[in-house]
Amino acid sequence: MELKRAKGTQDFLSNEMILRLEVEDSIRNIFELYGFSPVETPVLERFDVLTAKFAGGEEILKEMFTLQDQGKRKLGLRYDFTVPLARLVAMNPQVKLPFKRYQIGKNFRDGPLKPGRYREFTQCDVDIVGVSSVKADAELANIAVAVFKELKIPAVVKMNNRKVLDAILEEAGVKKSQWVSVILTIDKLAKLGLASVKKELQAKGVDAKAIAKVIKLISIKGSNKEKVKVLKTALKNQEGIKEVEELLAFAPRVEFDCSLARGLVYYTGFVMEAFALKSKISSSIGGGGRYDDMIGSFKGNIFCPASGFSFGLDTIVDVLKEKVKNFKQSVTTVFIIPIKTFKESLQVTQELRSNGINAEVDLMDKNISKNLDYANKKSIPFVVFFGNDELKKKRVKLRDMKSGKEELITVKELIKKVTNL
Amino acid sequence: MELKRAKGTQDFLSNEMILRLEVEDSIRNIFELYGFSPVETPVLERFDVLTAKFAGGEEILKEMFTLQDQGKRKLGLRYDFTVPLARLVAMNPQVKLPFKRYQIGKNFRDGPLKPGRYREFTQCDVDIVGVSSVKADAELANIAVAVFKELKIPAVVKMNNRKVLDAILEEAGVKKSQWVSVILTIDKLAKLGLASVKKELQAKGVDAKAIAKVIKLISIKGSNKEKVKVLKTALKNQEGIKEVEELLAFAPRVEFDCSLARGLVYYTGFVMEAFALKSKISSSIGGGGRYDDMIGSFKGNIFCPASGFSFGLDTIVDVLKEKVKNFKQSVTTVFIIPIKTFKESLQVTQELRSNGINAEVDLMDKNISKNLDYANKKSIPFVVFFGNDELKKKRVKLRDMKSGKEELITVKELIKKVTNL
Structure with a gap:
């Protein structure tokens, strides 16, 4: 026997675990202040639930841990809390809407390892099911701001709306069949920079004029108000930008960034992503968005809007560890x-x-x-x-x-x- | 796709989850009052660690969930916290002794389902590594008493010592080769009653006179003091009963029950088990004991004494649910x-x-x-x-x-x- 952990997993001795529990308690406290109640779904889910066609998407499924029980039933370890939430809501029609719940726990992905990326990681998810109004997205945006304030992490919560992106692509004359693919490229802007995004769009066969117009619109600078003003003039389809304006009235501390796209295919409206400022850690410390189609699909194609935000506990703790000098080694006084x-x-x-x-x-x-x-x-x-x-x-x-x-x-x-x- | 949970798993909606978190917080609070600090080990462990010959024993291994990662490494889901604790201690020689840690989380066993028995269940474990003195066992006994007092669950914490059982078997003239097997039968006393235990011992070929003497000694009634007094006179080997006497001086609220055996093979001294009183739930709500050999085996056969107690959150919540009339449905005020x-x-x-x-x-x-x-x-x-x-x-x-x-x-x-x- 080799004395080793499973690859991609972590142990937390008390010094680190005390800090992790403090962070978890702070996040839980904010969730409850906003009137979200806890639920718990199991780590083990049925394979067919986790792989439902309206679930997490192909990329995630490649990274799923699968196993069988002794009755030869195919199972998987959950890779997020959203698919189990959809199952939970679909199986409990008695639940009153809005269903405001949070869940904190481990998720599992058998993916490639990078610094700060583990196969077993802790997420803190907060979701509102049943509300299509921007008010729900605003509450989630305010929660994100409140969590990082409580944890004393200087951070920016960026926000965009898929409908704004669609309107930009429409305005720029990008073919509708290319939208999804173009949005996935735009998602890489922060990581790769404008020049690379331009190149990738060219490689995808997007018309040169259209690329120029897209780049111009997603590069708008200025305050939230200024950006909204420019886009209200520039875009024909105003639905998205009006939602953005409404959200900013209720959640003024988020930053409107019309280049924010997020990789996941299931988002249908707002998308959000949070980053630590003054930190070496550049990966996001939280993210979320509106996904109006997924839960309804699990319920047999009923309309069931939903919006959520997920905090990555491991990354948040990594950010805090940059600042903490003396770890508490013990709880004893x-x-x-x-x-x-x-x-x-x-x-x-x-x-x-x-x-x-x-x-x-x-x-x-x-x-x-x-x-x-x-x-x-x-x-x-x-x-x-x-x-x-x-x-x-x-x-x-x-x-x-x-x-x-x-x-x-x-x-x-x-x-x-x-x-x- | 069928809308179902994986077999043997549970969902907890907010009404139940609020109660579960209250219980978990109470238990955590008691652990910390006693100066135990949190640690966390992963859900996924290497197959060879979980199946080490000095680990949980054959019965548990039959119920282990096994899987492979994409690198074809054999893994298992942890079935308890004790084996991972042994690995953790062995891999971290810098840890100061006594190592007083607690861990709360899910464990997994692919076993037969009974009411109150699940394949994914929550345990709250508290262990002291590095102390061979009875004082450590006394602290754990006092923690068990304190937890049920805090949760307002009328309960009895029963205690025995494997060395007392050995001395009883020696005194009764049971052959040493039969001791382990006889102890496993005695373990069934509370469930099956004296007559069945007698029959099983007969079937195992134990001498009739020896059976009569064993039955007489393990059936002693009276207060802790009275039982200790009888056994001090009756037993030649006094080591175990002296340890019992010492523990009772530091932890007077536990009940000495010289028929308590506990199934697990790895216990080497004290064993403890807690039961709810005035409840329909007869299965234990917690248990533990001393296991002086396991951790040292992981460290390459160094002597490393340890003692622990484990609370079963699911069963404890089941007991509380018998009394709670109005579940809190939401955290909102x-x-x-x-x-x-x-x-x-x-x-x-x-x-x-x-x-x-x-x-x-x-x-x-x-x-x-x-x-x-x-x-x-x-x-x-x-x-x-x-x-x-x-x-x-x-x-x-x-x-x-x-x-x-x-x-x-x-x-x-x-x-x-x-x-x-």
């Missing part, structure tokens, strides 16, 4: 060192715990210097010494590990002191 | 109904949110009665009406959905009122 008083020390430890203080007591009969070394390495802020001397005086000796200051105090005073920090 | 004032209502909603109140605003332009119906079905406690009349008066109309009482108040008063609840 007070470490108690018994000096031949284990039973009494355990009582003090239990009293701290019942007062809501995370407390640990030496279980290994280590000597004082080894115990101090442990507390130090674990970055535990307070150590308590408890020997017969202290026992007689009905006091404990508290050491502040940062300042080195020691004082003899009662357990009651200890509780008060630590609680007030 | 205030639902705002705009009456032709969406933009201003959104501002009020955002103000509530930035004051820490979970708030939702109608996104679908429903009429008042449909909105009230939605709030009602979702058991949202407060509704706010906000029309032009209220806008002019710089007030909102708050309705307490329980009492039906309505009042015209400022947003500031609204925040104060809801926050104080």
Whole structure:
């Protein structure tokens, strides 16, 4: 047996896991402030559900982990939360609309590995099912802004609307049969730059004049208002740009970027993508959009609009790790060192715990210097010494590990002191 | 495509998921009060790690989900957290001992389905690695007691020590070669009763006198103290019973049950198992024990003692569901109904949110009665009406959905009122 993890998977020791749970709790908190309730669907889904023709699309299916149960049923590991959400809604017609739910957990893709890309990764998804109004997209945009504010990550949330892109292509005279393909090329703008996008469009046989016009329109600079103004004049089909204007009235902090396309085929209106600023990490830290067709297809072709946003926990934590200098190594606040008083020390430890203080007591009969070394390495802020001397005086000796200051105090005073920090 | 879940898996809609997360948070809180820090290992593990000969044992391996990645590497879905913990410790020699960690998440077993038994289930594991002292087992016993107290589940945490069982078998004159097999039969006592256990031991060829003596010793009744006293007189090998006595001094709330055996082969000392009282659910809601050999085997046969306890979240939630009458359907506290004032209502909603109140605003332009119906079905406690009349008066109309009482108040008063609840 080789002592190895499965390829593309990660372990998180406590230093990193404490940070990950803090981030997860912050995101959960924002989702709940916005009135989204949790749901959970399984990791294992039926193969035929995950590969339904209106699901994630060919590219994702190539990366799906597949397996069989002992009854030879074909299964897959979920690759996102959206297809399982569609199944969940379709199987639960009693659910009241709007269905505002969030789900946080692992997803799995057996794809090529790059820095920051794993085969098992954590996503935090928030979706509104049943609302076709821009108001829903605005709520999601505001959530994205709120999450990064809460996490103190300088970030930009970019927004566009597929209908704006369509109108641009129409205006530029691109053949309708080429739209999907052209949009997938435009999606690469941020990564490849204008020149490469131009070349790719030429290679795809798009008319030179049309390319020039497309490039001109998706390169508009300026404030949100200025960009909207230019496009309102330039475009014949106004539906998309009007939706953009409406969204900006409710979610003014997002950035309208009419070159944003996003790779996924199932988006039908708004698309959004978030990036960290002042960070070495250039990949997106979240993204989403409107997908009005997918859920209805699972329900037998009923119209069931939906819009969602997904936060990539791993990438977000990578961004935060650039800034964090001292990782918390342990959740413990007070470490108690018994000096031949284990039973009494355990009582003090239990009293701290019942007062809501995370407390640990030496279980290994280590000597004082080894115990101090442990507390130090674990970055535990307070150590308590408890020997017969202290026992007689009905006091404990508290050491502040940062300042080195020691004082003899009662357990009651200890509780008060630590609680007030 | 059939709209179905994979066999043996569950969906959790918000009503159930809110409860599950509350339970998970309570358990996490107790773990942290006891100074255990979180870690995470992946769902996917290498097949050879999961099937190592010192790992979970044959019975579990029969139920393992196996798969391959695209590089044809053999993988499995984890069936518990203990084997991955052993791998984690072995791969991270820098980790300070004692290593006190917890892990909460899904495990997977492709086994037969029974009521309350699923192929994908959530476990909350807490383990101490590196401590051979009874003090570690006592901490785990106290955690088990604390968790059920926190969750308000009347429960008994039973405890025994494999060394006590061995001493009983020795005393009764059972051949050493039969010990493991006899212990597996004793493990069925609670389920099958004394008569069946006797029959099974006879069938296994155990000497009749020995059976009578075993039955007599494992049937001892009385308080913990009384049972310890009887066994201290009856047993020649005192090691186990002395450990039991020591543990009871530090963890007096557990019940010493010298018939408790537990199925798993890897336990080397204490075993524990918890059951809900006054519940229809008779299967255990948690269990654990000492396994001093497993982790060291992964480290190349170093001695590395360990002890752990695992809570079964699904069963615990099943127990709680027997008592809960009104499930929370939504996390939302205030639902705002705009009456032709969406933009201003959104501002009020955002103000509530930035004051820490979970708030939702109608996104679908429903009429008042449909909105009230939605709030009602979702058991949202407060509704706010906000029309032009209220806008002019710089007030909102708050309705307490329980009492039906309505009042015209400022947003500031609204925040104060809801926050104080």
